[in-house]
């Protein structure tokens with residue numbers, strides 16, 4: 001499900017009057033845009049606050065939680081879920097932060113008003129059977145089926161049954177059609193440290209390695225120093241028992257507790273898991289005032305030693321990457337209490353196909369903090385673990401993983417030191433040229449991951465596709481986090497970021513923590529993360545302050561723009577606008593715009609300085625030549641430039657600007673769609689250009705995709 005597929009992400013400047021007209025949403029065309037909200041300006045807030053209030057009264061938005069803002073106690077943070085005739089709409093939720101009733105920020109993703117029926121043909125029992133069949137061999141239901149409304153990739157919505165289904169190591173949330181039982185969608189409930197199962201699968205013998213010295217740490221069997229129960233369980237190599245406990249079929253027993261006869265704890269995976277999770281707890285408390293996984297000191301369960309290193313050698317490929325070369329948080333596991341799991345890796349002398357040896361995963365503090373952070377996400381934004389929201393979920397775990405490492409370890413590139421390589425303490429390259437660790441936030445491309453929105457990897461939402469490339473696309477927000485702290489140049493855009501500096505990293509950590517725990521919702525995208533972090537920086541350090549500047553520059557450098565969605569389209573003409581930042585030289589900029597409705601699309605480009613010349617065009621995606629444009633405007637002397645094209649709902653077009661002169665002030669593009677125009681577009685197409693620049697090709701500047709408004713897929 002890519003709920004944001006049909007979203008046209010642009011800033012709202014009009015249509016305020018539309019939200020106060022009950023019943024008008026039903027007049028929308030059949031294929032409806034998802035509503036993506038990231039309101040922080042006065043105008044946007046007025047629109048969306050009215051929308052939320054109206055729908056709350058109507059019962060289609062219901063408050064899930066309402067809490068005091070931990071950073072700013074005068075503020076209240078409400079999370080609301082969306083319902084259609086009493087049935088929850090999956091992935092549709094919104095968060096509203098307000099101060100004494102005045103809205104400060106509203107974020108979320110909502111479905112438009114729907115007309116689908118809510119009477120299922122399948123009884124819950126039959127739905128359960130269909131879900132078990134979809135789950136595969138020996139699948140079992142971890143949770144009972146629940147009736148929900150599911151947004152589909154196509155932009156349609158479907159009544160569906162949903163359940164968490166376990167099969168062997170796999171734990172998935174699966175959705176089947178409530179009328180036919182056909183599977184509609186699924187995603188993984190196992191939130192892993194790395195992209196397992198992607199092109200890897202066998203071990204090769206390798207030369208012997210020197211065994212890495214375990215950093216160890218101390219283990220307190222009965223952790224009386226911290227408020228929550230932190231319980232570490234030792235499966236003692238009993239993999240089937242571990243599986244059964246994870247799936248909720250077997251309860252934990254006293255004999256599962258990690259223990260040591262003489263209280264001199266020597267088993268590295270147990271010692272490190274317990275110590276590193278406890279250190280992460282301390283970091284969250286000291287840095288953010290957070291009380292554990294859910295903010296309320298819920299018990300923390302840790303599973304270790306499901307498979308020994310030697311035992312890993314006889315596992316199937318999928319089990320190897322499930323049980324051994326893996327660490328994860330499973331929120332649905334152990335009867336929804338959740339479980340932190342640390343694999344033991346493989347013996348010294350063996351390597352995975354990526355030419356790395358993996359030892360005990362709990363031995364890396366950043367990995368322990370990464371998994372802990374998945375649990376924090378589960379109880380806050382609950383970012384869905386697929387596609388763009390999944391990449392944000394992964395990125396936040398990496399960000400906090402590294403923050404914990406920098407808190408406790410000295411900076412440096414060696415094992416036991418803090419840097420921006422994920423998992424380097426336990427993943428070691430063992431052939432010449434092989435990299436240590438699994439990802440880099442400083443240079444994602446070094447590990448094949450994107451460092452810019454332009455290179456976002458559109459992988460399928462399957463296990464083999466890493467559920468939409470979530471461990472790879474995390475490189476984009478990860479790199480923004482890195483740049484906001486350390487500063488530097490993005491290798492793809494060439495844009496330079498002035499970071500806050502390593503000595504001030506706490507500020508960026510707090511900004512991202514606040515944004516991800518307060519403002520993001522279950523299907524947030526990168527663009528919303530940008531707006532949320534900027535808002536968080538303003539909240540904590542004032543508007544226009546150094547942290548806000550660093551965060552803003554960092555997101556721009558990685559190609560993620562600050563945009564919000566169309567408001568519900570109930571007026572005949574909807575007007576929105578977007579603003580480009582200042583001078584970038586003679587470059588093309590393009591936006592891929594997904595048309596939210598059928599009608600006449602018009603873009604108007606305007607700017608303040610009469611001495612400069614800008615051009616505007618609209619064409620098919622991938623068109624970078626005047627001859628393939630649908631409409632273009634290249635007036636030498638006049639402002640504004642206007643293009644027009646008749647479009648259909650769901651079609652994607654590129655809207656391009658070119659500047660032949662340097663400009664130093666922002667320019668504005670106003671997009672409008674008239675759903676019922678009379679007559680054809682009166683504006684020129686490619687064959688009727690008003691004034692040519694002397695060349696028919698776009699050879700004057702390099703093509704540079706600095707901004708893309710369609711912020712998610």
Ligand SMILES: [Zn+2]
Pocket residue numbers: 191192193194370374394397
């Ligand atoms: Zn993860």
